[in-house]
Amino acid sequence: MDTPVSRIAHAYPDRVEVRGRDLAGDLMGRVGFSEYFHLLLTGREPTEDECFFLDLVLVSIAEHGLMPSNVAARMTLAADPGSLHGAVAAGVLGAGPVVLGTAEECATLLAEGGEPADVVRRYREAGAKVPGFGHPVHRPVDPRAERILELADERGVSGPHVARARALHAELGLTMNVSLPIAAVLLDLGFPRVAVKAVPILARTASLLAHLAEEGEAPIGFDLARAAEDAVRYEPDARA
Amino acid sequence: MDTPVSRIAHAYPDRVEVRGRDLAGDLMGRVGFSEYFHLLLTGREPTEDECFFLDLVLVSIAEHGLMPSNVAARMTLAADPGSLHGAVAAGVLGAGPVVLGTAEECATLLAEGGEPADVVRRYREAGAKVPGFGHPVHRPVDPRAERILELADERGVSGPHVARARALHAELGLTMNVSLPIAAVLLDLGFPRVAVKAVPILARTASLLAHLAEEGEAPIGFDLARAAEDAVRYEPDARA
Amino acid sequence: MDTPVSRIAHAYPDRVEVRGRDLAGDLMGRVGFSEYFHLLLTGREPTEDECFFLDLVLVSIAEHGLMPSNVAARMTLAADPGSLHGAVAAGVLGAGPVVLGTAEECATLLAEGGEPADVVRRYREAGAKVPGFGHPVHRPVDPRAERILELADERGVSGPHVARARALHAELGLTMNVSLPIAAVLLDLGFPRVAVKAVPILARTASLLAHLAEEGEAPIGFDLARAAEDAVRYEPDARA
Amino acid sequence: MDTPVSRIAHAYPDRVEVRGRDLAGDLMGRVGFSEYFHLLLTGREPTEDECFFLDLVLVSIAEHGLMPSNVAARMTLAADPGSLHGAVAAGVLGAGPVVLGTAEECATLLAEGGEPADVVRRYREAGAKVPGFGHPVHRPVDPRAERILELADERGVSGPHVARARALHAELGLTMNVSLPIAAVLLDLGFPRVAVKAVPILARTASLLAHLAEEGEAPIGFDLARAAEDAVRYEPDARA
Numbered sequence: 021m022d023t024p025v026s027r028i029a030h031a032y033p034d035r036v037e038v039r040g041r042d043l044a045g046d047l048m049g050r051v052g053f054s055e056y057f058h059l060l061l062t063g064r065e066p067t068e069d070e071c072f073f074l075d076l077v078l079v080s081i082a083e084h085g086l087m088p089s090n091v092a093a094r095m096t097l098a099a100d101p102g103s104l105h106g107a108v109a110a111g112v113l114g115a116g117p118v119v120l121g122t123a124e125e126c127a128t129l130l131a132e133g134g135e136p137a138d139v140v141r142r143y144r145e146a147g148a149k150v151p152g153f154g155h156p157v158h159r160p161v162d163p164r165a166e167r168i169l170e171l172a173d174e175r176g177v178s179g180p181h182v183a184r185a186r187a188l189h190a191e192l193g194l195t196m197n198v199s200l201p202i203a204a205v206l207l208d209l210g211f212p213r214v215a216v217k218a219v220p221i222l223a224r225t226a227s228l229l230a231h232l233a234e235e236g237e238a239p240i241g242f243d244l245a246r247a248a249e250d251a252v253r254y255e256p257d258a259r260a
Numbered sequence: 261m262d263t264p265v266s267r268i269a270h271a272y273p274d275r276v277e278v279r280g281r282d283l284a285g286d287l288m289g290r291v292g293f294s295e296y297f298h299l300l301l302t303g304r305e306p307t308e309d310e311c312f313f314l315d316l317v318l319v320s321i322a323e324h325g326l327m328p329s330n331v332a333a334r335m336t337l338a339a340d341p342g343s344l345h346g347a348v349a350a351g352v353l354g355a356g357p358v359v360l361g362t363a364e365e366c367a368t369l370l371a372e373g374g375e376p377a378d379v380v381r382r383y384r385e386a387g388a389k390v391p392g393f394g395h396p397v398h399r400p401v402d403p404r405a406e407r408i409l410e411l412a413d414e415r416g417v418s419g420p421h422v423a424r425a426r427a428l429h430a431e432l433g434l435t436m437n438v439s440l441p442i443a444a445v446l447l448d449l450g451f452p453r454v455a456v457k458a459v460p461i462l463a464r465t466a467s468l469l470a471h472l473a474e475e476g477e478a479p480i481g482f483d484l485a486r487a488a489e490d491a492v493r494y495e496p497d498a499r500a
Numbered sequence: 501m502d503t504p505v506s507r508i509a510h511a512y513p514d515r516v517e518v519r520g521r522d523l524a525g526d527l528m529g530r531v532g533f534s535e536y537f538h539l540l541l542t543g544r545e546p547t548e549d550e551c552f553f554l555d556l557v558l559v560s561i562a563e564h565g566l567m568p569s570n571v572a573a574r575m576t577l578a579a580d581p582g583s584l585h586g587a588v589a590a591g592v593l594g595a596g597p598v599v600l601g602t603a604e605e606c607a608t609l610l611a612e613g614g615e616p617a618d619v620v621r622r623y624r625e626a627g628a629k630v631p632g633f634g635h636p637v638h639r640p641v642d643p644r645a646e647r648i649l650e651l652a653d654e655r656g657v658s659g660p661h662v663a664r665a666r667a668l669h670a671e672l673g674l675t676m677n678v679s680l681p682i683a684a685v686l687l688d689l690g691f692p693r694v695a696v697k698a699v700p701i702l703a704r705t706a707s708l709l710a711h712l713a714e715e716g717e718a719p720i721g722f723d724l725a726r727a728a729e730d731a732v733r734y735e736p737d738a739r740a
Numbered sequence: 741m742d743t744p745v746s747r748i749a750h751a752y753p754d755r756v757e758v759r760g761r762d763l764a765g766d767l768m769g770r771v772g773f774s775e776y777f778h779l780l781l782t783g784r785e786p787t788e789d790e791c792f793f794l795d796l797v798l799v800s801i802a803e804h805g806l807m808p809s810n811v812a813a814r815m816t817l818a819a820d821p822g823s824l825h826g827a828v829a830a831g832v833l834g835a836g837p838v839v840l841g842t843a844e845e846c847a848t849l850l851a852e853g854g855e856p857a858d859v860v861r862r863y864r865e866a867g868a869k870v871p872g873f874g875h876p877v878h879r880p881v882d883p884r885a886e887r888i889l890e891l892a893d894e895r896g897v898s899g900p901h902v903a904r905a906r907a908l909h910a911e912l913g914l915t916m917n918v919s920l921p922i923a924a925v926l927l928d929l930g931f932p933r934v935a936v937k938a939v940p941i942l943a944r945t946a947s948l949l950a951h952l953a954e955e956g957e958a959p960i961g962f963d964l965a966r967a968a969e970d971a972v973r974y975e976p977d978a979r980a
Contacts (some may be wrong), residue, residue, distance in 0.1 A: 252566055
């Protein structure tokens with residue numbers, strides 16, 4: 021077996037090296053957290069546009085009120101008030117394909133070829149929803165999606181993936197939700213595919229920490245649990 | 261029961277309001293992710309110093325090579341390659357008091373009164389380690405700790421908590437690790453106590469995502485698990 | 501450094517040895533799952549009484565309707581329907597001290613000395629709740645607590661810890677909840693302290709799996725999240 | 741929206757009803773934990789054969805030495821020694837498709853039709869491994885798989901799924917691992933498909949609790965992490 025290799029970082033007694041750079045002597049105080057995240061993830065410091073849009077998409081997707089994962093995390097902190105990280109983990113587990121993971125399906129949709137009309141017909145025939153379209157709250161437009169596309173145009177980074185997102189939208193007519201332009205802009209800027217999954221997870225961690233800080237100060241977790249429980253009727257089945 | 265209240269955010273059909281601001285119309289494209297995290301957590305946009313030092317401490321604590329939580333997360337992704345968020349959650353669960361949580365104990369240490377010499381004697385008599393001192397790799401100094409203190413002095417934000425960290429260091433003589441100046445600077449800048457716990461969790465999530473992106477491309481998780489397993493001897497006990 | 505040792509199990513090409521026994525050749529088909537759990541945890545096969553009461557306490561604590569951890573787990577599965585284990589993990593994270601962890605505090609309470617009247621006064625003066633007493637639903641008695649004590653008496657295993665539980669109850673007059681007799685009986689039977697924490701976690705995992713199986717067939721996770729969200733009022737604070 | 745329904749359990753002030761039965765008055769002291777798990781999961785108490793084989797498969801899959809998920813859980817407890825449930829959750833997250841989840845793929849394999857020779861050829865042509873075959877340690881046979889099949893024959897429960905497992909084995913010639921007979925026997929006994937996923941998760945939770953109890957008494961988590969870290973070479977890439 022070859023020795024396993026990692027290219028990210030190593031700690032020596034007198035220095036920490038990250039992606040070939042000196043953490044304390046070079047990076048700390050010079051790069052912000054978003055730039056550092058880009059360096060960690062890709063091995064390269066971002067250009068100005070890459071950094072601007074990384075910040076933009078992180079900000080766009082982080083917070084959306086009492087989403088299911090925030091609710092689950094707050095209930096978890098209520099039951100275990102000393103473990104902030106445990107409650108964050110519970111919330112991160114809700115970053116699954118139905119909610120946050122759609123950005124990844126959007127990336128697949130944007131990367132594959134074919135005429136928009138054909139793509140849409142194929143989904144319809146399969147009885148499936150086209151990823152990136154429809155939203156339980158926002159209509160007729162998701163304001164975050166609009167704003168990302170606007171800024172991508174303004175700063176001249178809109179490329180073939182943004183164009184494809186718009187073509188699919190023209191074809192479908194449904195609300196384009198925030199996940200599609202996130203995927204489109206990241207792909208047009210050349211981010212690796214994994215960034216499309218990683219960005220929403222980092223973003224929602226910031227939101228979870230804010231909700232859990234509030235939960236620590238003014239707990240409502242058990243109220244949330246009671247409201248959920250009260251909405252359900254117990255009905256033993258015939259088998260019993 | 262009073263209606264439970266949350267002050268963070270709410271989604272309306274045509275807008276998302278976050279801490280009283282319009283997410284798409286105001287925040288997106290104007291604030292970076294670190295500033296936004298500050299706004300989410302505290303309800304207030306940061307001053308320039310607050311933003312600089314928030315970035316600084318996030319960058320200082322995010323990455324340190326193959327830490328136990330990165331190893332645990334990589335093993336988890338190896339076993340469940342489709343769940344990036346599941347592996348992140350497993351890693352976040354390792355952000356406990358022995359590793360990342362020391363920043364919180366440091367905050368307590370810095371906030372309580374008493375002469376440094378008395379404080380140190382009290383810990384010694386209890387046979388306990390003074391939080392924020394000693395490091396398994398770094399000696400005689402933790403370069404990250406040095407750098408944070410240097411920048412705090414340069415930018416004139418060092419206050420009573422930084423002074424107390426130094427006084428404890430003078431008394432003890434051990435390596436001051438990165439957790440103590442993180443706590444000291446955040447407290448001197450007036451951050452809420454919860455930030456001292458929240459910052460390391462957000463920072464390490466960025467590191468976890470980088471390690472998991474690498475794991476996805478060039479898997480070593482099972483190699484790590486095998487090396488760990490091979491280091492242990494099975495020895496059935498007498499009871500059996 | 502000494503070689504780390506584990507006494508639990510080892511896999512060889514032709515056999516799996518568990519606590520010094522041959523898994524396939526001896527244990528499988530001979531011991532039930534509860535007995536096996538006892539062997540794994542303690543290194544010893546249980547006596548008939550140990551097995552009876554291990555089963556009893558596991559059954560008593562496993563299920564209690566839509567508890568917060570079941571609600572959180574169902575929301576998590578709704579967001580990530582392919583990850584049964586991810587949703588179980590989210591639910592297990594809610595097995596914290598406020599909910600399931602009281603059994604451990606009960607064990608501490610029962611193990612420490614002092615007159616019941618003094619113990620109760622000490623808690624009252626500290627403004628703290630005595631662990632093992634009070635329940636949000638059950639009154640005047642928790643039927644599960646009654647049943648455990650009844651069976652402990654019937655089978656002659658009630659010892660000093662059960663007696664102390666009753667003395668505290670006589671002193672306090674509040675509902676004795678299920679956690680106190682669980683701790684008392686396990687301690688009177690000589691189980692290690694860790695069993696008092698481990699038993700509720702294993703028990704609730706069974707409940708989580710049942711709720712998640714139901715969630716997979718007839719999803720209500722997003723309904724639960726919506727009911728929780730609807731119970732909260734968004735109220736931006738003055739700072740914003 | 742219809743009122744969401746759950747058929748599992750409800751707590752009333754004076755009783756807990758589970759699947760239409762009185763928990764304290766009927767189930768506690770009468771049914772063991774395995775039977776109760778069957779009742780929770782399926783709504784029905786098991787027959788003697790169902791209970792025997794449920795115990796058998798739980799025992800067969802629970803423990804296998806220092807598996808990756810046990811290693812990850814022990815590292816997590818080392819970093820956060822107060823959170824037994826947090827460490828269990830980290831370990832459960834490793835119950836993914838590559839390791840424990842194969843039982844589910846085995847169920848799919850056994851349930852779909854087609855000649856064994858054709859099925860095997862199809863997998864080979866796709867360059868995929870047939871689920872349920874091959875093992876990193878056991879060869880030429882997995883003793884647990886053999887024992888399950890032997891007991892299924894002895895007690896007359898082997899049906900079409902067991903027969904199909906054997907036919908695939910005859911066709912392939914590779915080691916049949918424990919996941920395939922677990923799936924086969926559960927399906928031949930009429931268990932619901934979700935049981936094939938749920939059983940390994942409950943089983944491994946018992947193992948995790950045993951490893952974490954040992955970790956609490958004689959910690960090796962950081963030794964495991966160091967051995968893993970030492971097995972890796974840091975190699976900054978050309979991009980840096």
